[in-house]
Amino acid sequence: MPLEDLKLTIPQIKAELCRRSFFYFVQEFWEIIINEVPIWNWHIEYLCKELQTVAERVKNREHSSFDWMIINIPPGSTKSTIITILYPLWVWSIDATQRFICGSYSATVSEDHADKAKKVFTSEKYRSIFPEVGVRSDAKTKLENRHNAERYTTSTGSGITGIHAHQIIIDDPLSTQGASSEAERLSANKWLTETISSRKVDKNVTVSILVMQRLHEDDPTGYLLSQKGLRVRHICLPAELPPIEQNNVSPVELRDFYKDGLFDLARGNRVALKAQRETLGSYGYAGQFEQRPVSLAGGMIKRGWFEILDKYHHDKVKNFQLDTAYTEKKGNDPSGIASYFVEGNVIYITNWESHRLEFPALCRFVITNVSAHGYSDKSIIRVEPKASGKSLVQQIKSETGLNITESANPEKDKIARATEITAKLESGRVKLIRGAWNETFLNEVCTFPNAKHDEAVDVLVEIVRNELISIGWTTGVF
Numbered sequence: 001m002p003l004e005d006l007k008l009t010i011p012q013i014k015a016e017l018c019r020r021s022f023f024y025f026v027q028e029f030w031e032i033i034i035n036e037v038p039i040w041n042w043h044i045e046y047l048c049k050e051l052q053t054v055a056e057r058v059k060n061r062e063h064s065s066f067d068w069m070i071i072n073i074p075p076g077s078t079k080s081t082i083i084t085i086l087y088p089l090w091v092w093s094i095d096a097t098q099r100f101i102c103g104s105y106s107a108t109v110s111e112d113h114a115d116k117a118k119k120v121f122t123s124e125k126y127r128s129i130f131p132e133v134g135v136r137s138d139a140k141t142k143l144e145n146r147h148n149a150e151r152y153t154t155s156t157g158s159g160i161t162g163i164h165a166h167q168i169i170i171d172d173p174l175s176t177q178g179a180s181s182e183a184e185r186l187s188a189n190k191w192l193t194e195t196i197s198s199r200k201v202d203k204n205v206t207v208s209i210l211v212m213q214r215l216h217e218d219d220p221t222g223y224l225l226s227q228k229g230l231r232v233r234h235i236c237l238p239a240e241l242p243p244i245e246q247n248n249v250s251p252v253e254l255r256d257f258y259k260d261g262l263f264d265l266a267r268g269n270r271v272a273l274k275a276q277r278e279t280l281g282s283y284g285y286a287g288q289f290e291q292r293p294v295s296l297a298g299g300m301i302k303r304g305w306f307e308i309l310d311k312y313h314h315d316k317v318k319n320f321q322l323d324t325a326y327t328e329k330k331g332n333d334p335s336g337i338a339s340y341f342v343e344g345n346v347i348y349i350t351n352w353e354s355h356r357l358e359f360p361a362l363c364r365f366v367i368t369n370v371s372a373h374g375y376s377d378k379s380i381i382r383v384e385p386k387a388s389g390k391s392l393v394q395q396i397k398s399e400t401g402l403n404i405t406e407s408a409n410p411e412k413d414k415i416a417r418a419t420e421i422t423a424k425l426e427s428g429r430v431k432l433i434r435g436a437w438n439e440t441f442l443n444e445v446c447t448f449p450n451a452k453h454d455e456a457v458d459v460l461v462e463i464v465r466n467e468l469i470s471i472g473w474t475t476g477v478f
Helices: 010-020 022-033 042-059 079-094 107-121 124-129 182-198 220-225 252-257 270-288 359-372 387-399 414-426 438-445 455-470
Strands: 068-072 100-104 135-139 142-145 150-155 167-171 207-212 232-236 319-323 335-343 346-355 381-383 404-406 430-433
Touching: 010 022, 010 079, 010 124, 022 042, 022 079, 022 107, 022 124, 042 068, 042 079, 042 167, 042 207, 042 252, 068 220, 079 100, 079 107, 079 167, 079 207, 100 107, 107 135, 107 142, 107 150, 167 182, 182 207, 182 220, 207 220, 220 232, 319 359, 319 387, 319 455, 335 359, 335 455, 346 359, 346 438, 346 455, 359 387, 381 387, 387 404, 414 455, 430 438, 430 455, 438 455
Parallel strands: 068 207, 068 232, 100 150, 100 167, 167 207, 319 381, 346 430, 381 404
Antiparallel strands: 135 142, 142 150, 319 335, 335 346
16 A cells, blocks of 8 residues: 555654665764765665565575675675664564674774764664664663564674574674684684574575675685585675676676666775775785775786796706695695796696695606606706605605705795796796696686685795796895
8 A cells, every 4th residue: 555545643754655665764864873964876785675585585484595694795885784783673574583692803992882882772763763663772892672572792703602583684794804813714714604693593495694805715705615515605796897707796687777887976986996906006906996805907917917828848857846745624725836947947747737636646647747847867856844844755766766856945925925926927937838738727816815825826836946046037135
């Protein structure tokens, strides 16, 4: 029935309009927590509709078609205001029984969100429009309505004993500083998949919502997307529209909403984005604004630096470089091996492979691999002198007549060593022979230092370090 046909008060009319549209609710309550004049970019209404669909399904206790809704969006896009602060309070207008767990990477940030939610929840406006919801408790870490529903506040790594929710909202579970720490990434990922995922009222109905900008290839978004069997609804909104062949806008039809190639002309025009790129650097900008953990052009090492050749002289002496690991466990780095030769002042890499192998299988693989890729009596096999590398050298020396030795022990960290070879790479001193391995190799070296694995970079650095020093192109900078 049209609203004009009903004899309703102004608060009752507003209540009905809010219940029908979360986007209307956001517009109605915006001013309580945000002083600035709102800019209603298209993504706000889109996200509101997506969340409203989730809320209405949970209201009916219908099974979900996905376990996680992941939203990757640039900073400054009002994501926290919409999703973490206002959304649970709107849900109570249509279903006052739903319980929420809301968390972020620190207690300070989580409590700030909770404080703003409290400001709306206890406001005269909210009370007058939704008197039936009622305020039972307005503690900083737990808002409760009179129907025993609650908005519970937590933070990454915290225990949540005894708390279960109909919806779980995780807003930036990892800080930009923490993203560079493997320990912090592992901790955040473990918390999401072990602690948070066990806090569902009904695993068939409850959905977890993760909203964040990308920070690393193995950040919570990357980790969840890599899990086989996990059902994910992925919404990805980079600040700039990437070429179609490198598209990461998801769903893909959202590309049509971009204007002049930009996600949000008001918040993110080209001048503003340029300033952000200069402030954050290419790595930070690629994650937080392009929503990919590395730049399209590559990370520290660029794709354009590597010429790929179709033919080479097969009679050249091949050498080999290894970066080894003991284990075949999925979570560990694989062992990597490259074959190459040197002609003039240029290194030509002819093959690259990486495998997860236990030590006995690794020994057998190395012997077979070098034989298949041109080993001769003049060849040399160099191995990075990690614990497994030392053992590998000793074992193969005892079993075979192969020319195998340890590389010099590196004294600097990976990034410092990679930095020192970039000039040689950029000047075209390393070329690749065309093969099926090219793309895998380039993907790994060109996403360093944000890649999940770095054995290709370790091998590349050692090749340049050993060969270009030996022909006089560098003098002791490593």
